[in-house]
Amino acid sequence: MRPLFVIRRNRERGRGAPVAPPSPGVPAKVIRRMSQARERGIPDATVARLPLYLRALNGLAERGTATVSSEDLALAAGVNSAKLRKDLSHLGSYGTRGVGYDVQYLIYQISRELGLTQDWAVAIVGLGNLGRALANYGGFVSRGFRVAALFDADPAVVGERLVGMAVDHIDQLEEILGRRGVSIVVIATPASAAQEVADRVIAAGITSILNFAPVVLTVPDGVDVRKVDLSTELQILAFHEQRKADREAGSPIMTEDWAEAMDA
Amino acid sequence: MRPLFVIRRNRERGRGAPVAPPSPGVPAKVIRRMSQARERGIPDATVARLPLYLRALNGLAERGTATVSSEDLALAAGVNSAKLRKDLSHLGSYGTRGVGYDVQYLIYQISRELGLTQDWAVAIVGLGNLGRALANYGGFVSRGFRVAALFDADPAVVGERLVGMAVDHIDQLEEILGRRGVSIVVIATPASAAQEVADRVIAAGITSILNFAPVVLTVPDGVDVRKVDLSTELQILAFHEQRKADREAGSPIMTEDWAEAMDA
C-alpha cells in the first residue's frame, strides 16, 4: 500500500517537477496541460487566502453580483489582483477572459477545494470563557462545520447544555470522538492541560487541531496544528506601535537608540 | 517635520535600500556593517516569532534554568535552531559562544524589543461572547497589556461590570480612548459593525487594531491591523484534512479527480 510516492507527495510543494523551459519547439499545449494539472500542489500561502476570497465572493453573491473581475474581487479581499489570479490559477482555469469569474461557480470551486462541500464534525475541549464563546460563535458553523461534541474536566460544567448539546466529561473523550465522527478538535483549555488533550485526541486518531492554548504543542508528523494566540498578536502590534512612537519622537538617524543598545 | 524619509520608512521592510549587488570590487566590510546595523529592520517573520521565544524563555525561567543553548530553546519553541539564532542575531549579539544565552537577559532584551517594558492600554469593543472571553482572559493581561476600556452599543450591556470595569457606551468611544491613553483596540463586534468601529478609532488616533470580526478592514497607510479568524483557520485545517483523506482513499495518479473536474 502506498509506497514511495506517498512520501514524495507529502513534501511535494509548488511546481513539483521543474517544468521544461519554453523551448520554441515544444508544443505549448503539453506544457499548459502540465501546469494545469498542478498535481494537487497548491501553495500554502494560496490555501491561506482561499477562505478570504470565499468570504468576499459570498458578500458579492448576497448583493446579487453574477460575475466579477480579478481586479474587483482583489479589491474586496484586500489583495493584489495579480496575486489573486495566480492563486485561482492553481485551482484550475475557472475564469473567462474578457469577462471575469462567475461568482457562484467560483464559490463552488473554492468550497470544493477547501473541502467545504462535506461537513466537518468539530469538537471543542475546554468550556471556559473562550470555549463558550467558540461554541456560541455562529459564524463558523455557517458553512461546512458543525459542533458535534463538547468536553470539559470540571464536574460542575459537565452536563450543562450549550447550543443544544450537553457537555461531556473529558473521560469519555476517545469514545465520543469516535462515535460522532469528529475529525477536527479545538483546544480551548488552560495551557497546562493542552498537551495532554492533544496527546489523547491524536491517539484517538485525530489529525487536525486548532489550538487556542498558549503553548507549543508537540505532535507527530502527519498531524496538523494551527495556533491562534491573542497575546502573540498583541505583542506583534505592540512592536509596531512602539516603532511608530520611536519614529515620531526619536532622531531620524536613530543614533541614540544605538548608544543605548550598545551599553546594554 | 519628518518629510520624505518618513514616508520612505513606512514602506521600508527588511533591508531597505537595495543593497548593491555583490560586485567583487566593493569592500565586503561595508556591506557587512550595513546588515549588522539592521537600521531597525527586523524582518516581519522574526517579529512574529519573538513572542514564541519569549514564552519558551519564561517557561525555562520558571523552572530555574539560567542559561540555554539555541538548540534547546529552539526545541522548546518548536523551530529550527539556525532560524532561532538568526532571529536573535537581528536583535543584537546577546549570546555567549560555547555557553548559550542567559535566560533572564534574553527575556529582557526580547521584551524590550517588543515594547513590553512599557504597558499598553487596550480597549475592547463589542462585548458579546467573544469580547467577554477576551476581557476575562487573564493570559494576555499578564505582561505589558492592560484592559483599559470596554465598549458596547447595546444599552443592556452598557454599565455592566467586567473585570472590575464598567462597560461604556460606544458613543463615548473617542473621548474615553483619549482620556485613558488607549493605544491598541480590539474589535470583537459583529462583522457588520467592524468597519465603522475601525473608522472611528482610527479617526481618534488609534493606529493598532486587532480584529476578530470576519471582514477585511479597509484602513489608511500607517495603521496596523492584525486579524484573527476562526473560520479561516478551520477552513485551512479542513483543506489539509481532506487532502489526507484523499491520499488514503484516492488513486495515486488521481485520474478520477480529473474527470470530475473536467466535466464540471
Next chain:
DNA sequence: CTCACTTTGTGCATCGCTTCACAAAGGGAC
C-alpha cells in the same frame, strides 16, 4: 468576417525567508 477592447493566465525577475555549514569566539582542563 475583422477590429478594438477587456480580462485572464502565466513567464520571469525579484525579493525575503529558511537552511546549511563553518569560521570565530568563548570556556575549561592542564
Next chain:
DNA sequence: GTCCCTTTGTGAAGCGATGCACAAAGTGAG
C-alpha cells in the same frame, strides 16, 4: 600560556512567494 570542546553568529545557497507585464483568449460592434 596551549589545546580541545562547545556554541554562537553569519555568509551563501536554496526555495517559495510576489508582482510586473504581456501574450492568449474571449466579447461585442460593425
